[in-house]
Amino acid sequence: MQFLVDTLLNAAMASAATALVSIGLALIFGVMRIENFAHGELYMVGAYVTWYVTAGLGLNYFAGLAGAVAVTALIGAFMEVALFRRLRSNPVGCLIVTVGVLLVLQTAMVWLFGINSTLLVDTPFPGVLKLGAVNLPWHRLFVIFAAIAVMGALSWLLRGTRFGWAIRAAAQDREAASLQGISIGRIAVYAIMLSAGLAGAAGSLMAPLVRISPFMGQPIIITAFIVVIMGGIGSIEGAIIASVVYSTFYTFVSAYIDSTIAIIAGLCIMLGVLIFMPSGLLGKAEKV
């Protein structure tokens, strides 16, 4: 029973972190039609900024979280203004640029902080909540609640504000949105800042729980792409549902069988979904 509860908690936390990263990826694809391979590196930068602000500058964890969101959002804005805008009519060029940004960010972190993967971020919520024989680490509960709060705020932003309507309009039909007076350029900047900030927030939330290294973005981006494809490319709701399905499945296979098998099994579940639902869980089929 205890093992089941532990695994359910781990699955909930993995789902929360994966969803934060994946919805950013889905958002940027929906609005800008860009597959951002550097998204995992923005997650990595979020973790590094948190470490730097807490261990380097001696500020508290929440300053680190705010710093991570701010820095990654600014990197996102730079990517749109300096790189993607010039290549808007060239999707392959955009894709190559994201790989370039990925390498630059990795190398920058190696140059700035070294390869040392023993950087530690202290959690503001140490210890565990004891419920009978079950230990629930406070930071894991915090990650779950923080992710739910962020996703709730994002949902309100997208559905309850003019800014959100503009983003959704641009995602549905750029030309029509433009004819309605929506500045696609400005919306693209805001959307990528939002997307990058979500990745930064995820990196910051996970920093006290994982290894911080220049290459920590790679596993998460693979997972995020699996999730986005499974959920239906560009669908934020699909990304959230797929995050929960994939992460729960992955965590249970890891815990009950083996983590190497879990990676293969995760890919199989994605293929299974695509066989029966070629557009993903909530994706829309496009007529060609």
Add this chain to the structure above:
Amino acid sequence: MPRLKSRFTRRQALIAAGVTASAIAMPNIVRAADPKVRVGALLPLTGDLALWGVPGRNGADVWAARTNKAGGVKIDGKQHEVEVVAFDGAYVAEKTLEGARSFVDQEVAYTMVIGGDDWSAIQDFSNRNKLLTSTLYVTDLNPDSKYLLAPVEVHPLYFGCGAEYLRKVEPDVKTVALCAQDDLTGRVALAYWRAGFDAHGFEIVKDQYFDAATTDFAPVVSALLASKPQAVCLDTAYPSFALLLVEQLFLQGFKGRILHAGLELLPDMVKRTSVEYMEGAITFFPRFDDPNINKSAPGFPDPGGFYADVEKAFPGGWNNTTWEFAACLEVWKRSVEAANTTEPDALLASMKANPPAHMYGPAVWWGQDLFGINNALVGSWPIVVVKSGKVDIVELSNQASWYEKHRDLVVKRFREENLMPDQKK
């Protein structure tokens, strides 16, 4: 402007040039007259494994400085100064091979590598050029690695003694759970641990590999603890993995003994758990400011003084590779002085005929059974236990005699993982 008329004749100019050139060349001529022997640190000084390469080179530099101060290496009655030549192989095959080539050009007598991929890159080159090399990975040994030695650490042989020690201090512990990353280092080590636990009456209740790309270790630890183990063995999980595993053991309420190869990040483990939590954890790499180190390591001159010199030269840069590469050099120095030569074939023959002292005492050449070649120098090895947040040497164990006693169990467990020399083909 009036032109200055030079009083310098052409002959005088030529003489002056000759004298200047001679003066510049003189120190080199003088230096060339000094007998010198070069050793090579072919290590990753940048990249992923610089964490091991840089402290290794620093340790070699300090060892060379101390050795030269004490008179250098005596060969055929003459004292030779030791010079450490370093090359950044970056753990990249092409760069490592380039380094090996440059070492041959510079007549380097002995090369040190971390082992694994960097040795694979130069094995053929080493055979063709008789590049006598030391590795920290005993698993690099194979019948074709003629000029490769594992002269210090014979990982995972000390694990058998670790299981024996656990039985001694915890007679009531019956069950143990094991885990390691799914790679060669993890598999070889876990196979040896299993043999150790078999030999000393432990029941292995959970035994699992985790993927090397794992970032969240909570599910791994939940699975270990679901089997209700009384001891948990983290095998040779890499330092950052081990840190997160220990933290999860703490958070998920495990209260028994923890065993791990190195506990390299013990200070961070203590910070994330507590001094009390880490008390009694068993590992195998001593600290060199341990009051017992000089007594425990008779094959290394003044280990405590060496540690102090390294800390002075490279504050905070101490690492296990710092002393392991220096210990490789010490074995080589003793062998060269015994053989009176640095010529690889003659030196190897002499070393094999008269095994040099190992860092932790007398030693024998070993390895034929598991690796197909007797190029590993096996002696005693310390068992260390965490006390008040630091590791203390508690005893020296005899790895070779443990292996001889439990050889069949080791072979059985190695065979299960397809690790025996005949299975590798």
